[in-house]
Amino acid sequence: MSTGLSIVIMDYMDAYTMDVQRLRECSMMVTVPDGRAIPFCSYHLTDASGRRVYAPWCKEELRQD
Secondary structure (H helix, E strand, O other): OOOOOOOOOOOOOEEEOOOHHHHHHHEEEEEEOOEEEEOOOHHHOOOOOOOOOOOHHHOOHHHOO
């Protein structure tokens, strides 16, 4: 069994940097408690006012808000 380290570097999108093509090609998903799978590329998406589009759902994120 081999071990390794994966490093993922990406910019989070906001209302000004939304790239629909990148969303279509995003291969990583975040599954939220209601069963939806949200592309990781847009999970931290914010609106023009800087508010998150998707509510945080994990304990670590809830503590920060």
